[in-house]
Amino acid sequence: MSSVEEFRTEIRDWLRDRLQGEFAGLRGLGGPGREHEAFAERLAWERHMAAHGWTCVGWPEEHGGRGASIEQQIVFHEEYALADAPARVNHIGEQLLGPTLIAHGTEEQKARFLPPIRAVEELWCQGYSEPDAGSDLAAVRTRAVREGDEWVVTGRKIWTSLAHESQWCFVLARTGPTAGPAAERRTRRPHEGLSYLLVPLDQPGVEIRPIVQLTGTSEFNEVVFDGARTPAAHVVGAPGDGWRIALATLGYERGVSTLGQQVGFRRELEALAALARANGTAADPHIRERLVRAWTGLRTMRANARCGTEPSVAKLYWSHWHRDLGELAMAIRGADATLAAGESYELDDWQRLFLFSRADTIYAGSSEIQRNIIAERVLGLPKEPRP
Template sequence: MKLGFSLAEEAFRDECAAWLQDRMANAFADIRGIANLTEKIERRKEWEQELAAHRWSCIGWPEQWGGRGASLAEQVIFAEEYARAGAPGRVNHIGVELAGPTILAFGTEEQKAKFLPGIAAGTSIWCQGYSEPNAGSDLANVRTKARLEGDQWVVNGQKVWTSLAHYSDWIFVVARSEEGSKGPKGLTFLMMKLDQPGIDVVPIRQINGEAEFNETFFADARCPADSLIGTPGDGWRVAMGLLAFERGVSTLGQQMGFRNELDEIIRVARENGAARDPLIRQRIAKAEIGLRLMRYGALRMLSRTDLSAIDGAALTYKIQWATWRRDLGELAMDVLGQAGEIAEGDAYEWGMLPNLFLYSRCDTIYGGTNQIQRNQIAERGLGLPREPRGDV
């Protein structure tokens, strides 16, 4: 038995590990180990529905909404075994880990009945409408506008870096609904169908040739008045609650993915002789220590009773893992040597480590740059005076 889990929890580990290993070895072997988020997208949508059919899609949700009512320990175990089995990144991560928990925490019973079944079933894929060209890490600077006309909200503006929007069915949007409001005041949180007149999704090509994220344009796009989560002008509170869920149980699965990447670096270092270099060995040891520290920090973060609020541990987690993984990408290239500088075909054929290096360049930027993370730690975590901001 592994330290920290009961016999019943270890029995649960055996159950989910057996199910996942069986699917990854047989019916879904063709998508095992996929890291690129757009590779074999239709098969991965089928995988979402396979998870749902066996109630593995959102195990922490209440049973009435398609979950298992799983304990925190069971959610942690499943996240670990999911990554250990080599199961692919969740196409509906945004729906299952962010939109769903936000609706459960802040939505009405009618909204839960409207939105949750499709997410749980893997038939409604979601994306996130937060960042804008002038409101990336500084989310409170959003300028996309929403106005209420009769029984509909009408939205105009632009979002950017909307991951998988071109494969999604729904998007949640933070928009400014009070004319003249500034900063976090006057924002509203809306749930919008993507396939409608007035919404244009334009993919953005990345450094590895993949197009995972997009620009999303709104020109008199509409959603029903009851698609508002919370109340008008209360969108900041809902948005911050959602970001707290982002620092939730999925962090343990993320760390198992990091574990797989570090293990691949170690394997290659032993194979090509790079492990004989004492500086490489020292950097591998440092990466191992950092990964273990992240696990302990994540477990401390998950021990909170209110998972809809951001505490000190959650404030520091993003900068911790992003900086660590950026360094891991650089280590991967140094271990590969010249072999890491040559690639043929598209990104799907390059292997784990070159893609790790290229993708990790953005880790310290998206989801809040390291600079913004330091401001948040100082202001919200340590209570230091706010950095002077211009009038926007």
């Protein structure tokens, strides 16, 4: 493997040369609140990347990756963002499920699922949250019952990103016993009896219902399982070991790719500062102060990410910073920010930023849960009383 700077030059040159012609129009497209933009074209772009060895760069070479070091992975995500390349469509498979299978999957599971993830031939979504079990993940009620050589899955998952574009879903389901005396059920730890299943979506017994968001788009979905089936061998880890596997996946979710996310944040802040100068609001001392606070916050965020800060601290920090940036954008835009561009509810980038960033403090672990994790697991404070 080349040095970090050689690696930087290699990926920078490749992106410069390839983001032209048929792919030139994809620059800057996609991302949170904008996943509907040119999805098929972005999928073609990512398959083009796979054909040239630029997907799954951090995976070990024996699994089709480049075996890139942490420093090289950071460089990859930074250069990808700096090139204004389109948002990735295979993030959940490549960054979440793939590393989980490499660490915890069987050899048969690795052979079956890793190659099509690397080639971007199969897309994945995450089946964790439910209508009554979002931040409290241990309260999931989706059930999976073993029938012969299959698991039969029944339940509902919600806020399932890009389920309508995916072929597979990794599902946290309850496979342990639920019967027994009430006293016994009360003493059982809620995360016991959960299993981590790999479930195909293109089958009878699966219904995907798009959820219309404040932005008017529908990248989130509700997924209803009504007797959906998956082979018995498609459980990662042992049955009942799903909590440990699910936590491992959540750890990968907040990996080095967030540094690329910060490049996008910086660009948003720079564009917002330029808008404030152009429309005169930068002359307002209060607006100037908020812009400065945003700038120092971004520097703090980057320093913490490079120092390997506890993932819950990083998630709590960036989500509130980005939500505040959306509110600042509305203050700089002024009264015009309250009006859509046309009758078809056309939003500009600042309106979309404001509306979608309201979800930042909720998805991928709500702020309330992150604060509890920091207090209890990092600071060692007494646990919050639970019923």
